[in-house]
Amino acid sequence: MEELHTQENNSKVEELRQIVGGFVDFLLAENAALRAFDTATVSSMFEQKSKLVSAYRSISAYFIKNHQVLEALDGESKQNLRDLSTALDAQLRENEMLLKTRMEASKTVMDTIIGVAKMNNNRNATSYGSHGTYSPQDNNKNALAINRTL
Numbered sequence: 001m002e003e004l005h006t007q008e009n010n011s012k013v014e015e016l017r018q019i020v021g022g023f024v025d026f027l028l029a030e031n032a033a034l035r036a037f038d039t040a041t042v043s044s045m046f047e048q049k050s051k052l053v054s055a056y057r058s059i060s061a062y063f064i065k066n067h068q069v070l071e072a073l074d075g076e077s078k079q080n081l082r083d084l085s086t087a088l089d090a091q092l093r094e095n096e097m098l099l100k101t102r103m104e105a106s107k108t109v110m111d112t113i114i115g116v117a118k119m120n121n122n123r124n125a126t127s128y129g130s131h132g133t134y135s136p137q138d139n140n141k142n143a144l145a146i147n148r149t150l
Contacts (some may be wrong), residue, residue: 015059020081021092
């Protein structure tokens with residue numbers, strides 16, 4: 001019974017190593033694509049990222065409930081997991097920074113396009129005042145629709 005329990009624990013530790021190592025490799029590739037502004041690659045990686053996050057959450061939940069398994073590891077195994085976790089943390093921070101930068105840049109570009117379109121629309125629009133007469137001063141209240149999926 002003890003041997004079966006030990007095998008299960010070793011299996012879970014190895015699964016943790018594989019998931020964290022795979023997640024680090026994945027983030028290295030995604031971060032490289034983000035730095036290269038390769039949106040097609042980043043988009044195609046989304047499903048794989050979702051699966052990796054789900055697997056990571058699942059294995060993390062196991063070790064939160066069974067932390068004694070990690071405490072019982074030898075020093076070398078603990079250090080190996082620490083190194084993997086440190087690498088994962090560094091890649092996650094870089095990924096977060098790159099994604100935020102990309103989203104803020106996209107928002108800034110869209111806001112600029114919208115601002116120019118509004119100014120152009122107001123300049124070229126015709127408005128009529130409350131008495132049905134032409135009123136160029138009122139043309140800043142014209143409606144403008146923007147497709148944000150450009």
